[in-house]
Amino acid sequence: MANDPKQIEQLARTYTEAWCSRDPARVAGHYVPGGTISINGGDAARIAEVAEAFIAAVPDIEVFMDDLVLRDDGIVEYRWTFTGTSAETGKSVRVPGFEEWTIAPDGLIAESRGHYDQAEYDRQVQHGTGPAS
Numbered sequence: 001m002a003n004d005p006k007q008i009e010q011l012a013r014t015y016t017e018a019w020c021s022r023d024p025a026r027v028a029g030h031y032v033p034g035g036t037i038s039i040n041g042g043d044a045a046r047i048a049e050v051a052e053a054f055i056a057a058v059p060d061i062e063v064f065m066d067d068l069v070l071r072d073d074g075i076v077e078y079r080w081t082f083t084g085t086s087a088e089t090g091k092s093v094r095v096p097g098f099e100e101w102t103i104a105p106d107g108l109i110a111e112s113r114g115h116y117d118q119a120e121y122d123r124q125v126q127h128g129t130g131p132a133s
Helices: 005-021 024-028 047-057 118-127
Strands: 031-039 062-070 076-085 092-103 109-116
Touching (some): 005 076, 024 047, 031 047, 109 118
Parallel strands (some): 031 109
Antiparallel strands (some): 062 076, 076 092, 092 109
């Protein structure tokens, strides 16, 4: 069940919708109880807390699923772009990234490792989505 491509595609679609709902509990509902995410090699944290922090930082966040790759090693790569407006500065952000999911036997995400360009995100928070100066 955990490696069924159709179920994984459905999980990714509803995960994207959950982020766009801006409801951390809906995002967390795609993970096993106690499921975690680590961002850019940082410590693992509960997904609801991470979702809450991202939604607070970008309250109008929209997430777009760019691609979904089921790797031979059993890891699922969920590739995304998020857009929105920084709550801190009012500047627009548009940041691509991806998550590497380990899927539990029940078909939910057991663990995620998220990756995005933190320096580019920080630049956009200060200066918007225009070219770097």
